[in-house]
Amino acid sequence: MAGWKRRLGALGVVAGAMLAARLTRYEIAEDSMRPALSPGDWVLGLRHPHRITAGDVVVLDLPGRPGFEIVKRVAAVAGDALETPDGPRTVGADEVWVLGDDPAAGSVDSRHFGPVGRASIRAKLIWRYQPLPVTRIESLVR
Numbered sequence: 001m002a003g004w005k006r007r008l009g010a011l012g013v014v015a016g017a018m019l020a021a022r023l024t025r026y027e028i029a030e031d032s033m034r035p036a037l038s039p040g041d042w043v044l045g046l047r048h049p050h051r052i053t054a055g056d057v058v059v060l061d062l063p064g065r066p067g068f069e070i071v072k073r074v075a076a077v078a079g080d081a082l083e084t085p086d087g088p089r090t091v092g093a094d095e096v097w098v099l100g101d102d103p104a105a106g107s108v109d110s111r112h113f114g115p116v117g118r119a120s121i122r123a124k125l126i127w128r129y130q131p132l133p134v135t136r137i138e139s140l141v142r
Contacts, residue, residue, distance in 0.1 A: 022047045024123055026059060026071070032100030032107035033057070033071055042131050043071075045123025052077060052096060052118065057125040060098065063113040069122060072098035072109050085111055094118045 028041040036057070037043065045059055052058065054074050062068045076082045076097040081090050084097075091097050095115040100107025110116065 028071060031105040032102055034102045034105060036101050037071065037128065042129055043125045044127040045125050047123050049124035052121060052124060054080065058121050059123040059125065060116055060120045061122065063116060072100055075099045091115055
């Protein structure tokens with residue numbers, strides 16, 4: 001009887017480690033995703049997501065600035081037709097079209113740099129949370 005409990009516990013540890021390796025946290029630094037996300041919000045992202053659909057909020061490298069990450073909403077995926085500032089277009093294979101939620105915030109998005117390759121997507125945001133205040137963490141440690 002105790003053998004199955006040990007195996008189940010080991011499986012839980014392995015599954016937890018695998019999930020932790022795919023999760024990463026971000027702090028929102030720009031206004032372009034208001035009202036959904038505001039500067040100072042903390043979010044968890046799932047690294048290297050397998051499935052991206054229109055409506056997902058993603059972290060991606062800003063085209064032309066590798067290593068500089070931005071947060072945008074996927075507006076269209078491969079095969080979707082959309083109206084752009086340059087006229088109608090269809091999103092190509094392995095590409096997405098991303099937009100900020102608040103155009104008044106001066107969002108730099110696909111309207112400026114065009115579609116982005118899926119390989120540019122670093123994470124898909126899955127959860128917004130509030131970190132514990134530092135004073136609360138200190139009181140837990142004492």
